Amino acid sequence: MSELGLPPFLILSAFLFVCGVVCIATKRNAIAVLMGVELVLNAANLNLIAFARFRPGFGLDGQVFTLLVIVLAAAEAAVALAIILNFYNNHATVDVDEANELKG
Amino acid sequence: MFDTPGRLYVVATVLPLAAFVLLLVGGGVRAACRPFRRQGGFCGNLYWVCGGDQPLKTGAYLATAFMALAAALAVLGLVEFLTDTSEGPLRSSRWSERADWVRLGPLDTAPPPEWEKQRAEYDRPAPPVALALEVGYRIDSLTAVAFAMVTVIGTLIFVFSLGYMREEANETVEDHEVPPAATGSDPRTHPHAATGHGSGAGPFRRRGRFGRFFLYLSLFAFSMLNLLIADNLFQVFVSWELVGVCSFLLIGFYYERPKAATAANKAFIVNRIGDAGFLVGIMVAWTYFGTLNVEELTRRVRSADRDSHGPAQYPDRLIRGNPGQPYRDGTPKYELPVKEEFGTGSSLILMPIAAEEPDHTHTPGYGPHKDRRFRVPAAQTYTTYGAIPYWLFVVMGLGIFLGCVGKSAQMPLHTWLPDAMEGPTPVSALIHAATMVAAGVYLVGRCFPLLAPEVLLVIAYVGAVTLFVSATIALVQTDIKRILAYSTCSQLGFMMLALGVGGWVAGLLHLITHAFFKALLFLGAGSVIHACHHEQDVRKMGGLRRKMPLTAYTMLVGVLAISGAPFLSGWYSKDQIIAAAVGYGLRHQHHVLLLVLPLVTTALTAFYMFRLWLLTFTGEPRDRHVHDQAHESPAVMTVPLVLLALLSIGVAWGWPPWDAEASYLGQVLHKAEPAAVTVEFGQDRDLGHEHHLPAGALALLLAVAGAAAAWWSFGRRRPTTESLYAGGGPGYRFLLNKWYFDEVYDAAVLRPTVTLARVAAAADKRPTDGPVPPGEAEPPPRRFDLLTLDGLLNAPGQALLVLGRSLRGLQTGSLRTYVLWLGLTATLLLAILAALAR
Numbered sequence: 001m002s003e004l005g006l007p008p009f010l011i012l013s014a015f016l017f018v019c020g021v022v023c024i025a026t027k028r029n030a031i032a033v034l035m036g037v038e039l040v041l042n043a044a045n046l047n048l049i050a051f052a053r054f055r056p057g058f059g060l061d062g063q064v065f066t067l068l069v070i071v072l073a074a075a076e077a078a079v080a081l082a083i084i085l086n087f088y089n090n091h092a093t094v095d096v097d098e099a100n101e102l103k104g
Numbered sequence: 105m106f107d108t109p110g111r112l113y114v115v116a117t118v119l120p121l122a123a124f125v126l127l128l129v130g131g132g133v134r135a136a137c138r139p140f141r142r143q144g145g146f147c148g149n150l151y152w153v154c155g156g157d158q159p160l161k162t163g164a165y166l167a168t169a170f171m172a173l174a175a176a177l178a179v180l181g182l183v184e185f186l187t188d189t190s191e192g193p194l195r196s197s198r199w200s201e202r203a204d205w206v207r208l209g210p211l212d213t214a215p216p217p218e219w220e221k222q223r224a225e226y227d228r229p230a231p232p233v234a235l236a237l238e239v240g241y242r243i244d245s246l247t248a249v250a251f252a253m254v255t256v257i258g259t260l261i262f263v264f265s266l267g268y269m270r271e272e273a274n275e276t277v278e279d280h281e282v283p284p285a286a287t288g289s290d291p292r293t294h295p296h297a298a299t300g301h302g303s304g305a306g307p308f309r310r311r312g313r314f315g316r317f318f319l320y321l322s323l324f325a326f327s328m329l330n331l332l333i334a335d336n337l338f339q340v341f342v343s344w345e346l347v348g349v350c351s352f353l354l355i356g357f358y359y360e361r362p363k364a365a366t367a368a369n370k371a372f373i374v375n376r377i378g379d380a381g382f383l384v385g386i387m388v389a390w391t392y393f394g395t396l397n398v399e400e401l402t403r404r405v406r407s408a409d410r411d412s413h414g415p416a417q418y419p420d421r422l423i424r425g426n427p428g429q430p431y432r433d434g435t436p437k438y439e440l441p442v443k444e445e446f447g448t449g450s451s452l453i454l455m456p457i458a459a460e461e462p463d464h465t466h467t468p469g470y471g472p473h474k475d476r477r478f479r480v481p482a483a484q485t486y487t488t489y490g491a492i493p494y495w496l497f498v499v500m501g502l503g504i505f506l507g508c509v510g511k512s513a514q515m516p517l518h519t520w521l522p523d524a525m526e527g528p529t530p531v532s533a534l535i536h537a538a539t540m541v542a543a544g545v546y547l548v549g550r551c552f553p554l555l556a557p558e559v560l561l562v563i564a565y566v567g568a569v570t571l572f573v574s575a576t577i578a579l580v581q582t583d584i585k586r587i588l589a590y591s592t593c594s595q596l597g598f599m600m601l602a603l604g605v606g607g608w609v610a611g612l613l614h615l616i617t618h619a620f621f622k623a624l625l626f627l628g629a630g631s632v633i634h635a636c637h638h639e640q641d642v643r644k645m646g647g648l649r650r651k652m653p654l655t656a657y658t659m660l661v662g663v664l665a666i667s668g669a670p671f672l673s674g675w676y677s678k679d680q681i682i683a684a685a686v687g688y689g690l691r692h693q694h695h696v697l698l699l700v701l702p703l704v705t706t707a708l709t710a711f712y713m714f715r716l717w718l719l720t721f722t723g724e725p726r727d728r729h730v731h732d733q734a735h736e737s738p739a740v741m742t743v744p745l746v747l748l749a750l751l752s753i754g755v756a757w758g759w760p761p762w763d764a765e766a767s768y769l770g771q772v773l774h775k776a777e778p779a780a781v782t783v784e785f786g787q788d789r790d791l792g793h794e795h796h797l798p799a800g801a802l803a804l805l806l807a808v809a810g811a812a813a814a815w816w817s818f819g820r821r822r823p824t825t826e827s828l829y830a831g832g833g834p835g836y837r838f839l840l841n842k843w844y845f846d847e848v849y850d851a852a853v854l855r856p857t858v859t860l861a862r863v864a865a866a867a868d869k870r871p872t873d874g875p876v877p878p879g880e881a882e883p884p885p886r887r888f889d890l891l892t893l894d895g896l897l898n899a900p901g902q903a904l905l906v907l908g909r910s911l912r913g914l915q916t917g918s919l920r921t922y923v924l925w926l927g928l929t930a931t932l933l934l935a936i937l938a939a940l941a942r
Binding site: 021097101 | 918920923927
């Protein structure tokens with residue numbers, strides 16, 4: 001099996017990251033924004049795993065960090081969904097542009 | 105009689121303070137209880153116990169009694185002092201004590217290394233480091249005499265005031281000299297202003313202030329007595345300021361009169377100028393000597409009169425030297441000039457004073473030790489030689505003298521004294537005769553050994569100019585009290601001159617005798633003013649001799665005494681002053697002005713004093729109205745006059761009476777004369793002795809000429825009212841306007857200050873933008889105005905506000921915008937990092 005090397009993983013990771021950011025920046029639906037955030041997090045995870053695989057100096061750090069991020073993402077999803085549900089209860093919409101009551 | 109008879113003086117000093125405190129507490133309690141006076145109960149009763157609505161008459165009698173007691177103690181102390189035969193340390197322990205007041209430096213049990221070295225070398229016990237502000241008293245014959253003078257005159261003035269201020273004992277006093285504009289403007293502060301009259305109508309009315317007057321007088325007496333017994337400059341300074349405050353309060357006693365209020369301010373402010381100088385002097389002394397005790401300061405700057413090898417060759421001198429090449433270990437070395445240049449050098453050598461026994465000391469350079477070099481340790485302490493730049497030493501002396509110039513109303517700062525005449529007349533007597541103005545002369549006498557020859561010369565010239573200028577102004581004044589005020593300036597000038605030319609005894613003797621006859625003259629003037637219902641213009645008087653003979657003839661005694669008539673007290677002191685001036689003037693012929701001015705002024709003195717007396721008491725009554733209501737004053741006022749007249753005649757007598765130098769009082773004072781006087785002025789004094797008789801005769805002749813001229817102008821010719829009111833030539837107007845001193849100060853100091861204040865106020869004003877918007881009180885503030893103080897201080901705040909306002913727009917609440925910013929910022933940061941990493 002030929003070795004792919006680090007760069008393709010990084011390119012994929014960057015692609016995923018940009019997709020996530022663009023998703024956050026363009027979507028008005030809160031759920032879609034949350035999905036964008038998940039994409040960004042997973043792009044980071046892929047980055048970590050790739051470095052852990054191809055750079056021996058990192059040892060198990062990459063895997064451990066990735067597990068941490070996954071747990072974090074799960075927690076974040078739970079909290080964010082709760083917020084979105086509450087927001088929907090109050091505003092009858094999940095449009096983030098409606099959430100502007102706190103602006104100065 | 106006692107172990108420490110000096111404590112008599114402490115008790116006598118504290119007595120007026122006790123009267124002051126009693127009056128203050130009584131008055132304060134009464135004021136606090138005043139709201140309950142109609143309700144009874146404890147507070148209400150207390151109000152009536154403390155005097156009720158009436159002014160505090162009991163308190164006034166109490167204060168007078170305390171003052172009399174102080175005088176009795178002072179006389180007792182004087183007798184005790186003069187009969188005390190103890191000598192040396194025993195005597196000083198009987199008549200002086202000192203204690204720490206505020207300790208500033210550490211009470212160092214471990215002495216500094218230099219001491220250890222010295223101790224090892226000389227086997228000398230280490231004294232404690234001083235550096236403490238102390239309280240203490242030291243009685244010498246000058247203090248004893250001056251103390252007796254102040255208390256005796258003070259008592260007589262207190263008694264006189266009981267009569268003179270009688271009006272103030274009434275519940276309501278009408279003050280006709282308050283301009284109507286001030287009348288009844290504020291019924292709260294002037295509770296009687298609105299009663300009976302509509303506001304603004306009728307003469308100004310207020311509560312009588314009998315008690316308050318005696319309260320101030322008592323505090324004044326205490327401050328003055330404390331100043332006299334003080335053994336250190338700091339205590340003197342404290343009393344000095346207290347005296348200043350009291351004079352402010354007393355000059356402004358009728359503070360509703362604008363003139364009195366202004367005069368009080370003027371006296372206070374002008375004295376501050378002098379006090380600033382005094383403070384500088386004190387600070388130099390403190391920095392370089394570490395003590396303010398006058399005795400210790402003297403021992404520090406003047407060489408000892410004996411050392412371990414016998415009597416010193418040059419005792420009580422200021423020794424000067426020059427800094428030389430330092431020793432190898434770095435301690436500075438000072439070299440004395442060769443003997444022929446004695447008294448030159450850029451530094452003054454300070455003597456060690458800690459060692460009581462002069463075991464291993466020698467006067468540097470000029471003793472049996474021919475060594476002209478000696479070391480000054482880096483840390484100067486009591487036990488070692490030290491050095492102070494000579495110019496700083498001169499500055500110290502000038503500073504102390506500047507304080508005396510202010511208090512004793514000498515030339516540049518004399519303008520407050522005539523204005524101070526706005527106060528009640530007994531105050532004028534107390535301030536201008538016995539106490540406040542005496543303080544300056546007294547202090548110069550006390551600090552004489554600390555004054556460099558240059559300073560003494562300045563003192564002599566200031567005195568000479570003052571005595572002449574004031575006398576010329578007194579020639580033409582028409583207010584009876586102002587004539588006396590300028591005469592006081594002039595006589596104080598005589599005292600300063602005497603001190604400056606080495607007539608230490610003469611100057612201080614004149615201080616004492618002048619106090620008596622000037623108190624007499626002021627109280628006599630007070631009696632006249634009282635009789636004429638507060639008319640002070642001598643042009644409206646005349647012929648009062650028949651109406652009030654006792655006042656007239658006691659005042660004549662005062663006039664004769666101040667003019668220097670033989671066998672009256674003034675003659676003894678003035679003759680000695682003239683002798684001192686002659687001695688100095690003959691020996692230093694380029695300073696002949698110091699001899700001419702006092703001689704001329706003796707004639708002027710006789711002229712203006714006789715003019716005053718003749719205009720007031722002889723001739724035809726010039727104002728029928730004033731003359732008709734004039735009457736002799738009550739006994740409470742005339743008895744002090746008679747007593748003061750007797751004292752003015754005889755206080756300086758001695759045996760034989762025709763020899764001015766045999767004055768007993770002078771001989772008593774002579775015992776306190778610092779040795780430095782003889783050292784500095786011994787030859788002058790001998791020269792003065794030689795020419796005493798012709799000089800005295802010349803002075804007497806001039807005085808007679810002055811008196812005769814006054815009689816020629818005002819006694820024989822009987823001036824008409826019109827001639828007195830007619831103006832004179834430019835010279836006359838020049839004198840009438842007091843040499844335009846006030847005008848010059850006004851133009852040179854006052855106006856620039858006021859202008860500066862206006863500019864400063866303008867800079868502080870709130871800058872405005874545009875007109876006042878309708879419905880608002882103030883125009884809108886300018887946003888940035890860096891030209892004014894407020895604008896400058898507000899600019900940073902305003903800048904932050906503007907910044908905050910502009911940043912506020914960034915928080916849109918739009919999530920996408922935030923993410924956009926986030927992304928852009930992250931990109932930017934990464935780009936920067938990448939650029940840096942390359």
